[in-house]
Amino acid sequence: MPSAHPHHVSIFGLGYVGAVTAGCLAELGHHIIGADVQQAKVDAFKAGISPIIEPELESLLQTAKREGRLDATTDATAAVKASQISIICVGTPSQAAGRLNLDFVRKVTAQIAAAIREKNQPHTILFRSTMLPGSTRAIVGVFLADLIKSGLLHVYYCPEFLREGTAVRDFRDPSLAAVGTHDGKAPATTEALDLLGFNAQILAWEGAELLKYACNYFHALKVGFANEIGRMAKHLGVDGARVMDVVCHDERLNISRYYMKPGNPFGGSCLPKDVNALSGLARIEGVNLPLLDHVMESNHAHLDALLDQITRKDARRIGLLGLAFKADTDDMRGSAMVAIAETLLGRGYQLRIYDPSINLTRLIGANEAEIQRRMPHLAQLLCATAEEVVRESDVIIASQKCVNVESLRDVAGAGKWVIDMNGWPELKALPWSYEGICW
Structure with a gap:
């Protein structure tokens, strides 16, 4: 469906992302001026010839050319002056050790900035x-800060x-x-929403940058996971x-959101046992x-990060709200909080614990x-109320x-820290210092 508010858009970099973005925005009725350093690519683009092989793309470019909504140039200043919006799609190739080369982005950004100042x-x-993550903010700081401050520029x-x-x-139809x-x-x-933000999620610059890597890492992880399960299956004669x-x-x-939330390390009676068992079988069988093999190592690293976060507070009185491996159960097998409690007790910390699901007389x-x-003196550490834990703890x-967070208001005070493991926003409203394990 054509846009109700067509824009004049300059697109810098006529490679894969730039060409597709140009063709699809032209289909929506926007006027496109492509910008690239390669004259041959610019000439082909102006003629409606796609620089890449991609279904439907050349047809979109041909239609845009025929309808007078497609142009291209090697002159960055001319491209900016002919548009109200510039989309930067230049390459960020890999360097040694996986680092990215942002030279093309920086060069184009400097050219656009100079053209905006001239256009005014x-x-x-x-x-x-x-x-x-951090690249956009750094580039803005070097090339664009004055333009943003003056009100001439918005950056997304x-x-x-x-x-x-x-x-x-x-x-x-973006996923x-x-x-x-x-x-x-x-x-x-x-x-940004008109052009690229169909039902968009809004994040900070760094969050949006990390989102791209999180998605691609997850896709790579899924492929690797399926292939490793497949290799094990083949070895066992399973489909x-x-x-x-x-x-x-x-x-x-x-295939859901259920486990896709940063927070506690995993625990319980099933996950650690089964992860160790399959990894052990693979080692025995030579697969x-x-x-x-590194899933347990990752879980241990997360536990270590939490322990470091606690001990950096330079406080000796620690309180735990929850000891079992998850809420609404008294199962402490494989619980990360039991491991934390063990370690802190071993280092001489004072510990208070509240978990409404734990009744020591019913453990079997x-x-x-x-x-x-692991914790034979647990009875001496358990408190009857969460208020008691908070009152007697600094972290x-x-x-x-x-627990009902409001019930803690009278005992939460300046000088106390709360470390939120699972995203409990009500905790932020109380008069103490707040931070999360993953946010």
Whole structure:
């Protein structure tokens, strides 16, 4: 559907992302001027010839040329002066050790900045080149800060999620869209949302930059996971494709949001045992599964990060809100909070614990044996109320949402720290220092 508010848009970099963005925005009725340093690419683009092989793209460019909405130039200043919005899509190639080369982005940004100063009219820049978190803010600080301060310029970071072979379809019907702003609040102008932000999620610049990497890392992780399960299945004579197909049938836990939230390390009676068991079998059978082998190491690293966060506070009185491995259970087998409690007690910290699900008289079997082995004096550490824990502690680790936060207001005060493990926003409203393990 054509845009109700067509814009004149300059697109810097006529490679894969730039060409697709140009063709799809032209389809929506926007006027496009491409900018690139290669004259041959510019000449072909002006003629409506796609610089890449991508279904439907050349047809879109031909239509835009025929309707007078497509142009291209090697002159960056001319491109900026002919547009109100510039989209930066130049390459960010890899250097040694995986570092990105941002020279093209910096050069184009400097050219655009000079042209805006010369034009002296309001302008918007959308960065679309893939860059590591912090890059946009650093580039803005060097090249664009004065323009933003003067009110001439708005800057957004809009990651792209275009797959080769389906890029036009992905642009028309994006599975994900995001717009990064300097403060993570709604854009001050509508251009980013009009052009690239179909039902967009709003993040800070750094969050939008990291989002691109999080998505690609997750895709890589899924491919690696499926391949390792497949190798194990083949070794065992099992149909790995069928196993993974059935895994994907579970949309409540496997293909869902359920485990996709930073917070506590995993624990309990199942996950640690089963992760260790399959990794152990693979080692015995000589099947190399490096991704799966490092899952427990990753979990331990997260636990170490929490412990470091606690001990950096230089306080000796620690309180735990929640001891079991998750809320609404008394199962302490594999609980990260039990491991934290063990370590802190071993280092001489004073500890107070509140967990409404734990009744020591009702512990049985392996759960009772585990706690007797690891924390035989637990009864002396448990408090009847969360208020008592907070009153007697300087650092409180909130691992479970196991209490009415307002009931803590009278005992929460200046000088106390709360470490939020699972995103409990009500904690921020109390008069203490707040931080999260992952936010």
